[in-house]
Structures are given as C-alpha cells and as structure tokens.
Amino acid sequence: MKISKRLKEVKESPTLAITARAKEMRQKGEDVVSFGAGEPDFDTPAPIKSAAIKAIESGFTKYTPSSGIPELKKAVSEKFQRDNGLVYEPGQIIVSCGAKHSLYNIFQVICDEGDEVIIPSPYWVSYIEMVRLAGGVPVIAKTEQKDEFKLKKDRLKEVITDRTVAFVLNSPSNPTGSVYSRSELEGIAEVLINKKVAVISDEIYEKLIYDGERHISFASLGKEAYDLTFVVNGVSKTYAMTGWRIGYLAAPSRELSSAIGRLQDHSTSNPTSFAQKAALEAVKGDQGCVEKMVSEFRTRRDYMVQKVNEIKGISCVNPKGAFYVFCDISGTKMGSFEFAKRLLDEAKVAVIPGEPFGWDTHIRLSFATGIEDIKKGLGRIAEWVKGL
Numbered sequence: 424m425k426i427s428k429r430l431k432e433v434k435e436s437p438t439l440a441i442t443a444r445a446k447e448m449r450q451k452g453e454d455v456v457s458f459g460a461g462e463p464d465f466d467t468p469a470p471i472k473s474a475a476i477k478a479i480e481s482g483f484t485k486y487t488p489s490s491g492i493p494e495l496k497k498a499v500s501e502k503f504q505r506d507n508g509l510v511y512e513p514g515q516i517i518v519s520c521g522a523k524h525s526l527y528n529i530f531q532v533i534c535d536e537g538d539e540v541i542i543p544s545p546y547w548v549s550y551i552e553m554v555r556l557a558g559g560v561p562v563i564a565k566t567e568q569k570d571e572f573k574l575k576k577d578r579l580k581e582v583i584t585d586r587t588v589a590f591v592l593n594s595p596s597n598p599t600g601s602v603y604s605r606s607e608l609e610g611i612a613e614v615l616i617n618k619k620v621a622v623i624s625d626e627i628y629e630k631l632i633y634d635g636e637r638h639i640s641f642a643s644l645g646k647e648a649y650d651l652t653f654v655v656n657g658v659s660k661t662y663a664m665t666g667w668r669i670g671y672l673a674a675p676s677r678e679l680s681s682a683i684g685r686l687q688d689h690s691t692s693n694p695t696s697f698a699q700k701a702a703l704e705a706v707k708g709d710q711g712c713v714e715k716m717v718s719e720f721r722t723r724r725d726y727m728v729q730k731v732n733e734i735k736g737i738s739c740v741n742p743k744g745a746f747y748v749f750c751d752i753s754g755t756k757m758g759s760f761e762f763a764k765r766l767l768d769e770a771k772v773a774v775i776p777g778e779p780f781g782w783d784t785h786i787r788l789s790f791a792t793g794i795e796d797i798k799k800g801l802g803r804i805a806e807w808v809k810g811l
C-alpha cells in the first residue's frame with residue numbers, strides 16, 4: 424500500500440532511535456550508561472498517582488469534554504495567573520495529550536500550504552516535522568554559541584518574509600537549556616509585533632530553572648504580545664509525568680481556541696479522563712515535589728558542566744534551565760553522528776547527536792539520570808576522548 428507523500432518526508436526521531444539502541448544493548452547484558460533521556464528519572468509524586476487511582480475507582484473512566492474537564496481548565500487558568508501573570512478564561516484553554524499534541528494542533532490550525540514558520544536553531548527536532556505535516560515551511564534561524572544559543576533581533580529580521588506566519592520560542596530550551604531574559608524577549612517581540620507574526624511559546628521546561636533565573640512568559644510582555652501568542656505547557660517534565668500524556672495550551676482568543684477544539688473533537692477527543700484528574704492534582708497540589716527535583720537537577724548539572732569542560736576537545740555553555748547540556752565536540756574533528764556511534768560502540772555511553780537539532784558540531788547530554796551514572800559515564804567519555 425502506498426504511503427502518503429507527507430509521511431514519506433517525516434524523519435524518524437533520532438532521540439528515540441539512540442535510546443532504543445542503548446536499551447537493546449542493556450537488555451543483552453551490556454553495561455551502557457545513557458545520557459539520552461528526555462524525561463525526569465524521578466517517579467511521579469504519590470499524591471498525583473493517588474488522584475488517578477481514586478478517579479479510576481470512582482468510575483471516572485468515560486469520555487470527558489474533548490478540550491478537557493472544566494476543573495482542570497480552571498486550574499490551568501489559575502496557574503497562568505499565579506505563575507505568569509496571564510489572564511485567560513478557561514474557554515481559551517485546551518487540554519491535550521501532551522504538550523507535543525498541543526503544538527501539533529496549533530500548527531494544524533494556523534498553517535496553510537507554503538506558510539513559513541521561523542524556528543531558531545538549535546531546535547527541538549519535532550517542530551520541523553510538525554510544521555511540515557501542517558503544510559508549512561520551517562525556516563531555520565541559526566543562533567550563535569557565544570550568545571548562549573539565543574536568537575538576536577537582527578538575525579530574526581533577516582529571516583522574516585511576507586510569508587512568515589509564526590515564530591517558535593522555546594525557553595528554557597531543549598537542547599541548549601538557554602533561558603531568554605525579559606530584555607532579550609522584548610527585542611524579539613518588537614520585530615514580531617511589527618510584522619504581526621504569531622508566537623508559539625513552548626514553556627514545557629518553565630519550572631526547571633537554575634541560578635535564580637526567572638522564567639518570563641512571552642505573552643506577559645504586554646497586550647500586543649498576548650494577542651499574538653499561544654502558550655504551550657504541560658505536566659510532563661515538571662511533575663515527572665511524561666507517560667500520562669497531559670499538556671495544555673492557552674490561545675489568545677476564543678476564536679482560535681475553538682478552532683483547536685474542533686480539530687481535537689474530530690481527531691483524538693479528550694485526553695485520558697483519569698490522567699486529567701492526576702494533572703489537576705499536579706497543578707493545584709503542593710509544589711514541594713518540584714523544588715526537590717530542581718535541587719537534585721542543579722547538583723547534577725553543576726557536576727556535569729564542570730567535568731565536561733575538563734575534557735580536552737569538548738566544552739559546553741552552562742545551561743540555565745531544562746536538563747540538557749549541549750556540548751561542543753568540534754575539537755574532536757568528528758561529526759555528531761560519528762561521535763555518538765563510536766562512543767556507544769567503543770565506550771558504551773549513549774548521547775544524542777546534535778545534527779538533528781541543527782548543529783552537527785554538538786552532542787546533547789541529559790542529566791535526567793542518577794549522579795552515579797553521570798560520574799561513570801563522564802569518566803568513560805573523558806578516557807575515550809583522551810584515547811582518540
């Protein structure tokens with residue numbers, strides 16, 4: 424049977440491919456250390472699990488309104504007000520099956536064939552494929568390492584055209600961990616507002632932030648920014664709930680949220696009923712679990728950054744958020760795929776090549792793995808690089 428042209432062009436996720444290979448090697452009994460994880464290694468906090476169990480036991484197992492249960496939409500709207508100073512009525516909120524689903528929905532709703540979407544590089548790999556699946560054209564705006572991989576206003580001006588419909592912002596970023604400051608966001612906002620370009624602000628790593636940095640939501644910069652912005656967030660990374668598949672978005676108007684709602688009505692319907700109850704507990708409940716996780720991540724990040732920068736031929740910028748270290752491997756004279764493949768084969772350490780993120784001179788290491796594994800894995804990388 425034929426496969427549609429659209430799907431033929433969609434690439435396999437490189438993150439999933441490497442982690443799957445590392446897992447396979449482990450299953451064969453090989454002692455592999457993996458820095459590939461894109462999810463917290465912590466368990467989902469007990470009160471969140473209990474909320475789901477209670478929901479199942481009480482029979483909360485049927486269809487719900489397809490854009491989410493009213494109490495969760497209300498809690499999300501309160502979260503936006505509390506954490507980001509943003510006012511959204513519950514009707515502007517759509518709960519979906521993960522932030523990925525929210526992003527997919529947005530591109531489907533705002534892109535027509537040939538519309539351009541600007542994506543700063545390095546980028547999270549799925550943006551490119553999602554834009555293509557919506558008929559759009561991803562336009563890559565390369566950043567500089569010396570700017571901590573953050574896009575400058577002048578670079579943005581160079582890539583905007585009359586066909587630009589949207590700009591993707593991801594702060595804190597996967598794969599770089601960069602966090603935009605208010606003044607950096609204001610610089611970008613000036614250009615986007617002037618050209619009336621929509622902003623898709625992926626804030627999934629909002630809470631995983633270090634060194635006293637503050638997350639600023641793009642939509643909170645003012646009314647003009649608000650009117651152009653879709654804010655995307657979710658419970659996956661903040662509450663170690665990647666498998667539960669609950670994300671959400673806030674649209675700047677009821678017209679846009681209803682369009683997304685219609686898409687969801689005819690595609691997935693509601694996200695899992697009892698997972699929504701768990702997400703409700705996550706968003707409304709005690710936030711102590713987040714503080715604990717962030718504190719552990721910070722310790723691991725400090726260790727990783729120090730050790731990486733001690734290895735000759737490799738270096739990294741200190742990430743201010745998320746749980747990734749984006750390492751420059753250009754000193755080894757290898758491309759990122761060759762580096763990752765040889766490292767896995769020869770030293771049994773899995774890392775993610777930077778090429779699929781738009782940077783072949785880099786690899787991504789995740790510190791969402793225990794400190795003992797981090798020590799062991801970095802020790803192996805140091806030895807292996809020394810022997811090259």
Ligand SMILES: Cc1ncc(COP(=O)(O)O)c(C=O)c1O
Pocket residue numbers: 461520521522523524547593596597625627657658659660665669670
């Ligand atoms: C930047 C970014 N956005 C969105 C997602 C997807 O999150 P979710 O698991 O809620 O779909 C990820 C997951 O890796 C991510 O790194």
